[in-house]
Amino acid sequence: MKFLDQAKIYIRAGSGGSGSASFRREKYIEFGGPDGGDGGNGGSVIVEAERNLNTLIDFRYRQHFKAESGKSGSKKNKTGGSGKDLILKVPVGTQLYEEDNNTLIYDLTKNKEKFVVATGGKGGLGNTRFKSSTNRAPRKKTDGKKGEEFWIWLQLKVIADAGIIGLPNAGKSSFLSKCTRARPKIANYPFTTINPNLGVLNMNHKEIVLADIPGLIEGSHKGVGLGDKFLRHIERCKTLIHLIDISEKDILGNYLKIRNELSKYDKNILKKKEIIIFNKLDLIDMSSVNEKLKEFKNKVKKSYEITSLVSNQNFDKIKKTIYKKCI
């Protein structure tokens, strides 16, 4: 499976460059003074959130990340160059944990947000710094400080205004691509989606971030199918868009199956705002649609929308509902 929503990496900030011990040598001056410059500071390791990324897969192939060290100082009081910072790009919603994978260091929740995880070491002092009235020719200089280094865990928990949930094949990915410019994989077999895809719905000058949460199935809280990996992403969505294929035999059962899975993972998820959408109206005749909806309405006293993603039926109305529940 390609999707990776946690990764352990080793980061090392650059060390400071050492100070220089040097003396001026000029042709007609017999004893030149000290002129050793300071070392440059080491580069830091900085983590930056990037909306266009949606997995931590890059961190599976590479585990060690090191920022550049500072350069040593040199004669003529030249300070060494600073080491370059290393910037690690991660998806928005990535949390940084200490090596125990339990103590939160930082939560990157906004696009372009940056956090310095490991600070580079300060550069050492050149011998010029140690000149005094009693010591005019100091040989003393100091080394740069070491940069910070340690293991950390990255954990991705997608943040979206609405998470699109439902059984495999309900039309979640199709729905995302209808609402936004995201282009998730769409196919007529379960589990085509293995990354939570994000898309932005633009309405009334507002941006609503939608996440296509891959197939939840019965037992997914126990790790069956791909589902449990993704349940954690739902935690941070404000609203749930629950898609149900109306052409399926037991639409009420299908609805309850997903709700049941959510509640087993975390009861609080059931308190989130909900938009129920019946999809694939084009596949069955109107009289059976009405019959099925009547039964559903009797048991679940909630409002719902109906559509066909093939014919775009009611789509403007659905977008307005999303806007109302998400903004």
Ligand SMILES: Nc1nc2c(ncn2[C@@H]2O[C@H](COP(=O)(O)OP(=O)(O)O)[C@@H](O)[C@H]2O)c(=O)[nH]1
């Ligand atoms: N006939 C019909 N097919 C649909 C509709 N919406 C989605 N599909 C098809 O159902 C299949 C599964 O859709 P997909 O978006 O991949 O479902 P997901 O597994 O929930 O992401 C694809 O073949 C879609 O083309 C619809 O309203 N009507």
Ligand SMILES: [Mg+2]
């Ligand atoms: Mg899909």
